[in-house]
Amino acid sequence: MKSIGARLAICYVLASTVTFASLFLAGRYFMERHAIHALDLLNESEFEQLKAGVGPAGKALSQDVLRNRVHAMMSDDLELFYVEVDAPNGDVVFRSQGLRGHQIPVLPKAHVFNAFVDGLGELRAGLFPLGPYKVLIATSKNHVKVVMEGYERTFYGLLLVMIVVSSVIGYGFSRMALRPLRLIQDTADRIRSDNLSERIPVAAAKDEISDLARLLNQMFDRLEISFDQIRRFTAEASHELKTPLTLVRLQAEKLVMEGQLLPVQEQAVQIQIKELAQLNRIIEDLLFLSRADARAITLDLRLQDPEPFLQCFAQDAHVLAEHQQLRFFLTHHGCGQVAIEPKWLRQVLLNLLSNALSASPAGGRITLRSTLMDGTWQVSIEDEGPGVPEEQRGRIFERFVRINRPGEDKGTGLGLAICRSLVELHGGRIFAESAHGGCGLRMVFEIPAETSTDGAVATSQDIPLREADAT
Ligand SMILES: Nc1ncnc2c1ncn2[C@@H]1O[C@H](COP(=O)(O)OP(=O)(O)OP(=O)(O)O)[C@@H](O)[C@H]1O
Ligand SMILES: [Mg+2]
Incomplete structure (x- = not known):
């Protein structure tokens, strides 16, 4: 069982049940003993009455007289007691009718004992001397048995109630005991690289859990x-590298512009310029991410209808797609307004589009779908490329993670990390899933929006799937 809370609750129920059962067994033992002792006292007091009625010592009494006196004495109590009077020679002087002719088996040397008589069941008997005679007085143990059975029935009923009650208490107890741990878990779960200043609340009491919270x-x-x-180093290193790199690039460009290089040299310098541009981009991206991590980027968010923004982006997207013999489509559903800064959101869309363009096969189709509904603006860019295996889809948003296929060696692996930072700065989230047809990747981001209910109605007519240049 994985949950400590469930284990604690089960342990509590087990401990309560074992305690209750032990108490029951002890109670049963003492109660039975007490009841049997009460029978012994009853038998003894019956004998005392008999003795007093029969007369002193009964020594001088003949067997017949004794029989008559005992019979007269016991006639009222014969339903409750079984009596047998034996003479010293073993003759039975008197035997109550209830015994139905059976003899009460005597336990040697015992004054009080249990005896089993056929047809009567178990009896509790006492052996008393009356002059030369032996008097056996016994009472049925049936009453004790009935009481003990009642006790057991009550126990089973109470046991059931106790299991239910102790389960509820155990559950509440485990929740209460694990509350500080849950608090630690929730806070630790929230703390990420961009949120490292948050701390676990530490209780005033000094116990193991508060020690653990302090340690964490x-x-x-x-x-x-x-x-x-690390952030400072990245920011400073990127910043320091920017100027010398720009100088190197300018020098290289100057060399090419002067036109005095041999073709081979010019080709080498052109490669240098290309690589320098790539390096410059990495530095810019790293600087941006460092600033986003340090929350040094503040957005100028303005509420607006995203459709005109998308139409404008779609024009560029169409040109870019056409350049690579690909087709671009835009759909927009719903009405409402979103708080965005178009400059940064355009950057997100361009990064996603650039990935889709490089992943798409020739003649492939890239679809940008935008939906304003239920307080959310959802935008997705879907391509018909090879997609990304499900287990890798979360990783591609990490820095420098690239899943290059054979023959591919482009990109720095920072584009999606930047997209995630920008979308989160807009209060949204971004994720990847497989494209609708099962082939390709669908990158989705969602940003909170003010959607109007009119929009929901409008969507039914407003679903044009059109090529971008149709706008
Ligand atoms: N539409 C897509 N189809 C298939 N794989 C993709 C797609 N988009 C992203 N990926 C995978 O995710 C990885 C990370 O993407 P990301 O945009 O962060 O980096 P990049 O494109 O390699 O470099 P750059 O920093 O230039 O954007 C890519 O290398 C690629 O393997
Ligand atoms: Mg990219």
């Missing part, structure tokens, strides 16, 4: 310091 907080302190150092 110390670990987060160290992590935050390390992350800060």
